[in-house]
Amino acid sequence: MYSEKVMEYFMNPKNIGEIENPDGVGEVGNPRCGDIMRITIKVEDDRITDVKFKTFGCVAAIATSSMITEMAIGKTIEEALQLTNKAVAEALDGLPPAKMHCSNLAADALHAAIKDYQERVGASQ
């Protein structure tokens, strides 16, 4: 039911863990199935230089977490905010219909981390 790409990312996920002293933290829960995802980011000159994730969830949740960290690294804040769950799912050669909601978690967690970063920057200015 999962694409080869999903299985590849699920078995060999990239960027697992938590950044020490991150510039932004986003943690979101999936109201539908109870899964939780936590993303930490490092930002330099408005560009995301590092992203790490931790996920308590299904195969699709882990694969999308890993994929979004890869997609976000190197992007400007502006560009990263444009990343959608749809783009993540497409990068994984699609997800089964029942698992589309899992990709929301990845995009939401990244966006939450960026929001946290922006609030921190705003507060220090």
Add this chain to the structure above:
Amino acid sequence: MKTIYLDHAATTPVHPRVLEKMLPYFRDQYGNPSSVYRLGREAKKAVEDAREKVAQLIGAEPREIVFTSGGTEADNIALQGVARANRDRGRHIITSAVEHHAVLHTAEALEKEGFSVTYLPVDKYGRISIADLEAAIGKDTILISIMYANNEVGTVQPIREIGRLAREHGIIFHTDAVQAVGYLPIDVNRDNIDLLTLSGHKLYGPKGIGALYLRRGTRIAPLMGGGAQERKWRPGTENVPGIVGLGEAAVLAGENMEERAAKLRRLRDMLIDGVLERIDHVRVNGHPEERLPGNAHFAFEFIEGESLLLNLDLEGIAASSGSACTSGSLEPSHVLLAMGMPHEIAHGSLRLTLGEDNTEEDIERVLEVLPPIVQKLRDMSPLYKKSL
């Protein structure tokens, strides 16, 4: 890679002896049991032989066995058939919160038809209480349907006491024994069972065949109209190869039942003890003693079941989980929730159900690959470090 199949509660392989008995009924002995010529008569005889074998396994009379298309159909005939035939006597049905969906969803459909249903709660082991049952019985109660043993956590219900209570109150008692038949000694007379469901593919028989035991004199109506097959309880040309296969599976299930159960229990305990030794933050679910011999059920904290299953699958191990992410509905297992398990613990549930083909080497292999998989997933989990 060798497959280690640990999902015998989902289905079992067809035993070679069963397959061998079935094959002629596809090829040479293809007659319709209702036909008068030799081919038909022989098919008829094969069906009646199988009926005797199934009856013997549960202490019934052959004429009390009705062949169906499986466990689901037998459950439906039992619930809907009793409800419709006894509508004038009462409208109340008692069942439990941990039944298979074949019973639960049928009960829910009967509610829409004007019946009222009590879903008895269970304790943390998955057992109903006899006091709750007694309190639920009313003048209006026409049917009690409680499963013999649970398909997820393997908990065995106090069937004899339920049967006694049902008999005292003159209430029809149905039990879904799909998971118990062939693993526990069952006697419909000892246990005062009026209706019993069994299914072929859980006892090394084929899929798509099952039976309903129907105590003589029980008030029940058939669901389907049609020919006179199965004494009209289940019309339609008989699935002769399937029935023959179920008959042979019943014989096998009755042979050395205690020895086979003891072997399963030994392997299961080896598995449970090994997991507890090697992995922390794990719960063993279901009843410590009153459980099916081949069922081991765990909940690993901080991780999710589907991720666990796919990792095991890549090691050739077939298992199942009650996690929300593995169910189409994205709801965790109703059984685990009814046992009071929090949502996030049900998330990390793993069911391993052993069968006759399993060996000590299989268990050793599971004990070797499971701990690193659990650790790998925990290292990915945001909940893990926080709670330690």
